[in-house]
Amino acid sequence: MTVARNPLLPGCYPDPTICRVGEDYYLACSSFEYVPGLPVFHSRDLVSWEQIGHVVDRPGQLDLDGIASSGGLYAPTLRHHDGVFWVVCTLVDQQDETRGGNFLMTATDAAGPWSDPVWLDADGIDPSIFFDDDGRVWVHGTRPAREPAWHDQTEVWVRELDPATKALVGPEHVVWNGALTGVVWAEGPHLHKVDGTYYLVAAEGGTEFHHAVSVARADSVTGPYVGSKGNPILTHRHLGHGSDVIGVGHADLVQAVDGSWWAVLLGMRPYGGYHYNLGRETFLVPVVWEDGWPVLAPGVGRVPAEVDVPFALPARAGAAQGGASGVVRPGDLRWTALRRPPAQLATARGDGWDLPLRPATLSEPGTPAFLGVRQQHQDVDVRATVRADLAAGEDVGVAVRQSEDDHVRLFAAVTAAAGVRRERSSPSTAEPASRPRSGSWRCRVPPTGP
Structure with missing residues (x-):
């Protein structure tokens, strides 16, 4: 048995998204105004991770000139289907709302090279993509509610994608406004299908202290979705500012080779007071299914410092969890x-x-x-x-x-x-x-x- 230490990826690796291809796991993160953009990692066991490339890594692929801090590349979703890796993401310029938008890129190798962006006719942020078993493809994302019932209410929309033309087609369906009355900023929505049921996992509460993970389910991809009575299914906001990890949210799920389920999510480690200078980091928690709902960090209800991963490989010489420290020479993929x-x-x-x-x-x-x-x-x-x-x-x-x-x-x-x-x-x-x-x-x- 090998233990994964949290954070899984220490340092500023926020908004993690994960997928499995055979026995290999791939993970990507936001990068905002830093280039190369959207770092991509590979693992064989969810414990030891190696950075293998970036989605945005060459001139002319995307223009980030003049984009201020906290703008840039937001919340990617990484998926694999029929031999092709797909990333959907948002380019945000907070000073110029006419610039950027939602886009997708593809590659046959997660390490790259990745295609130039294909822009999607969709507003808002944090797009995700879901490949259904009937061959249909669905893109979903979040935006401010068109008819808000309270300040900063958001809504999650779903719309079909034509994989040949890479264009959104058909009607749009608004499927979610939040788990709780008054909740703000539903972010990072991801659709998963488990035993014939569609599950929408989303972050809520804003990407700071009140961040949380909620879930809803439906019999159809376009809804109606019903929230879990246990929402939020994971948060640290009730632990106070003195918790060793705060701001837990933005989860993505993956099923391992042995059939077990896991979630990667973001959180922050404060130190020197209520400061989290390392940024939003990537954490790992186990997931079980009870009564048709996912339970994150079962029996604990919070992100543990260590996670037992029973199927993990024996430690390998030179293997690193989240990137080695020491001398950083040219050619190291961590340079930005x-x-x-x-x-x-x-x-x-x-x-x-x-x-x-x-x-x-x-x-x-x-x-x-x-x-x-x-x-x-x-x-x-x-x-x-x-x-x-x-x-x-x-x-x-x-x-x-x-x-x-x-x-x-x-x-x-x-x-x-x-x-x-x-x-x-x-x-x-x-x-x-x-x-x-x-x-x-x-x-x-x-x-x-x-």
């Missing part, structure tokens, strides 16, 4: 940049990168001279060697980034030997330090806000 692929910004040289200066800064929604990897541990030491011939007004260094408004820079410049700057939406402050312009810098990453 803002709004453009790293290869467009830098050239690999030995164990490092040549990164030309760019006029954009971290404080604006452009593409600065920035390459990064996701922070995966609450207590982490970062070592980096930087060398540069700087002119007046130029600086170089290491940054901890959350957004345009919140980041910390450890930098060297011509006008000052070095400095530390914490930049926020409020006026920033600088704390000068005495460090060489080039060399090895060691910094401990502090909490930078929620």
